Structure formats: structure tokens, C-alpha cells
Amino acid sequence: MSTTHAPIRVFQVASGNVGSEMIKRISAHRDLELVGLHCYSPDKIGRDAGEIAGLEPIGVTATGTIEEIIAAQPDVLTFHGVFPDEALYERVLEAGINIVTTADFITGHHRDRNHPHPSGRKVTEVLEAACQRGGSTFYGTGMNPGLCQILGVVHSADVAEIENVTVIESVDVSCHHSVETWKEVGYGKPIDDPSIAGSLEKYTRVFSDSVYMMADCFDLELDEVTFTYELGACTKDVDLGWYRMPKGSLGANYVKYQGMVDGVPRIESHLEWQMTPHTDPSWNIKGCYITQITGDPNIYSKHMIFPKPGVRLDNPEDFASIGMTVTGLPALNSLRSIVAAAPGIRTSADMPLRGFAGRFVR
CATH class of the missing domain: 3.40.50.720 (NAD(P)-binding Rossmann-like Domain)
Known part of the structure; x- marks a missing residue:
């Protein structure tokens, strides 16, 4: 060009x-x-x-x-x-x-x-x-939803028969210093607060869009996109400096948006988020974006993001900068x-x- x-x-x-x-x-x-x-x-x-x-x-x-x-x-x-x-x-x-x-x-x-x-x-x-x-x-x-689902589609280019496409965001979200955002999602509320499920779905509903976008690329008509979730409760008081989560409050989640055809999930977008590793249950956060395709052949791919030399991940500002960069660059490009x-x-x-x-x- x-x-x-x-x-x-x-x-x-x-x-x-x-x-x-x-x-x-x-x-x-x-x-x-x-x-x-x-x-x-x-x-x-x-x-x-x-x-x-x-x-x-x-x-x-x-x-x-x-x-x-x-x-x-x-x-x-x-x-x-x-x-x-x-x-x-x-x-x-x-x-x-x-x-x-x-x-x-x-x-x-x-x-x-x-x-x-x-x-x-x-x-x-x-x-x-x-x-x-x-x-x-x-x-x-954006990065997710956005590039994450585009990668899911692109990785299917050499698959002859697709049974299921799943994209997963497996990340530590403590780099995203937006207090109002996480209040909306429900982080820091008691894990048994009945409003959490609704708050979590309200904030993540756009991920159903990402499932429909992938279905459009695959020319697959979905019956519905379902929402399910698991919640991780903090096992101790957590103070991130910019956000506090008491023991027993929401500190992690696993969300699934599943595009269903005849009762079978065909296209999925998962959100494996932790604000802290000190939760029960906790998930093996991999710090990347994963594409899994079941078919002929099967595909498993990790999209991993590393800082350039000189950027320290133990510096909260540098760590946050990477997350903001990968969110905004798909728009600029x-x-x-x-x-x-x-x-x-x-x-x-x-x-x-x-x-x-x-x-x-x-």
C-alpha cells in the first residue's frame, strides 16, 4: 500500500x-x-x-x-x-x-x-x-470484542469441516484502571449479591455481537446466543491501590456467550477475567487470547502480547498502557x-x- x-x-x-x-x-x-x-x-x-x-x-x-x-x-x-x-x-x-x-x-x-x-x-x-x-x-x-473474534475466523481458513469455534480472553484485568467500569460489572460486591449476574451480563452483552459477527463470516444462522457465568470470590481483602475488593466479594469471573444451533454450541466467546488471583474458584489465567477450533483438523492458537524491550510489567502504568494500546490500535489501523x-x-x-x-x- x-x-x-x-x-x-x-x-x-x-x-x-x-x-x-x-x-x-x-x-x-x-x-x-x-x-x-x-x-x-x-x-x-x-x-x-x-x-x-x-x-x-x-x-x-x-x-x-x-x-x-x-x-x-x-x-x-x-x-x-x-x-x-x-x-x-x-x-x-x-x-x-x-x-x-x-x-x-x-x-x-x-x-x-x-x-x-x-x-x-x-x-x-x-x-x-x-x-x-x-x-x-x-x-x-477493539481488542475484545474485535480482533479476538477476527483471529477466530482467520484461524479457520485451513479447516475443512468445523464443529465448533471458541475464542477465549484469559487475562488479568487489574491493568484496566476504570473504577466506574468495574463498579458497573459488580467487582467488589459480595459474591451472593443478586445484582451481580445482571450487572455482569449488562456490561458484557456486546460479546453476543461478537458471536453474531463470527456467525456472519461463517454463513451460519444461529438460533440464539446464550449467556452463562461462574463467579470467583476473593479469599482475602484485596487492595490494588486504585480498587478495593473485600474478602468474599467478586474478584474473578468466567463468562460464556454461546451461539446455539439445534441446541448445540457452535460459536463461542469466553471471558476468563481475574482482578486478583486470590479467588475461589480461580482460573488458570494465561494472559492471552486463545482460538480453539474443533473440526478437521483441530486448531489451538494463542495470541500472546509482550511489551517491547525496556517496558516493565511490574510497573502498573506500563502494564496498563499495553492493555489500552491493544484496545485502541485496531481502531486506528x-x-x-x-x-x-x-x-x-x-x-x-x-x-x-x-x-x-x-x-x-x-
Whole structure:
């Protein structure tokens, strides 16, 4: 692919954990130019984006209105908030600005089912109509859901007869320093709190999207996607410095989203998460993303992520940076393909191979 393209003009939304890391990564991404930063926190508006991300000033001042996004006329908006802002999406898309988001969207199935739009229409109908009015494209991705399921599909390329495809995220999630996120999920609540199951499903429902996305690639019609879970209770008081979990509270979980056909699980997405290894039950956290395919032949693959030389995993900030990087980079690396795509909602099943490609060093 040519490296002589004019840089893609990027307006970013949010500067939390993932957003701050992406400000750093955009500056090193040869075909991207950060032209704006939209913040929801009043104390960030008016400050330099570099300063917010812990860098030297970069000459981009954080703003706080949708009108300022539209006035900047970026090629694409990257959204790294924890929760979607569909009112912002609609305004930006109908203004002709493409959007790539890492917030709770892969196919839109879960948003349609669980988060009805104020208008009464499906969220996907609202976003698709905005795309068509503006001639823009909308795409949701991330590490998981996102790249993890793409790897599941790609690993099936040399399998003649597939019986089951399962992708597993087996990770220590203590690197993700988002207090509000883990409160929502239920971590730190007594293990017998009846609200935990609902909270865990509410926060992870987007993983049903990932199962449907894989099914789309395999041209497999699912009867349903089921949710099951196991909970791990802390065996002692745990203080991570940024989050506290008393003895007997939720400190780990194993979640399964299973795509069923005639009562048989065919496509699965599992979440093996621990905030601490001191739980009962506990799982053998492998620190990687696993693809298991039962068929002819069988496939077992680990996608393992290691820091570059000089990065210390015993440094909490460096450890967290790796997790934020692999969450946001699938979005950044997709931008040129999304800008070139036809208007409408796109999923990873629609993306060209180059839409998943990283960038070589300069």
C-alpha cells in the first residue's frame, strides 16, 4: 500500500485510559493527524490534548461541543469513551464524518435489543439513516470484542469441516484502571449479591455481537446466543491501590456467550477475567487470547502480547498502557479503510485485510 497518502484528519472523543494512549499513538502514526479532541469533563476543555495525555503540548486544544467537531471537518472521528454517545454519533455521521468506535458496538445487535433509542427506532436504523444522509461510515472494533473474534475466523481458513469455534480472553484485568467500569460489572460486591449476574451480563452483552459477527463470516444462522457465568470470590481483602475488593466479594469471573444451533454450541466467546488471583474458584489465567477450533483438523492458537524491550510489567502504568494500546490500535489501523468504505454501518466481516494491518516504524 502506498505511503504517500495525505494524513487522515482525526478528531478524537474522550481522553480516559484508552483515549490518552491513543493520543500518544496517533502522534507516532505516520498517516494520521490529530485535529481535535472532544472531552466531556469541563476541567479538560481548553487544555492542550498532549498535556491531558501526559505529553508535551501538541497544539490541539480540547473542546466540548458537537458543533466544534463538525466545524473542524475531520475525515473521521474516533470514539474511545466507556459508553456510547448515540446522539453525538447521529449528528456527526449526518455531517458526513466517518466514525470508528471502541465503545460497545460490533454489529449493533446488542444495542438494538438492550438499549432502545429514545425515538423508538432501533439504534442501527438511526445510525444507518444518518450514514446515508451524510455519506459516512460507522464501524465498531477493539481488542475484545474485535480482533479476538477476527483471529477466530482467520484461524479457520485451513479447516475443512468445523464443529465448533471458541475464542477465549484469559487475562488479568487489574491493568484496566476504570473504577466506574468495574463498579458497573459488580467487582467488589459480595459474591451472593443478586445484582451481580445482571450487572455482569449488562456490561458484557456486546460479546453476543461478537458471536453474531463470527456467525456472519461463517454463513451460519444461529438460533440464539446464550449467556452463562461462574463467579470467583476473593479469599482475602484485596487492595490494588486504585480498587478495593473485600474478602468474599467478586474478584474473578468466567463468562460464556454461546451461539446455539439445534441446541448445540457452535460459536463461542469466553471471558476468563481475574482482578486478583486470590479467588475461589480461580482460573488458570494465561494472559492471552486463545482460538480453539474443533473440526478437521483441530486448531489451538494463542495470541500472546509482550511489551517491547525496556517496558516493565511490574510497573502498573506500563502494564496498563499495553492493555489500552491493544484496545485502541485496531481502531486506528482501520481508519484508512473506513474512510474509503461505502456509506453505512460496517462490521469486521466487511473489512479488507489491509484494514487490520499495523504500521511499520518510520
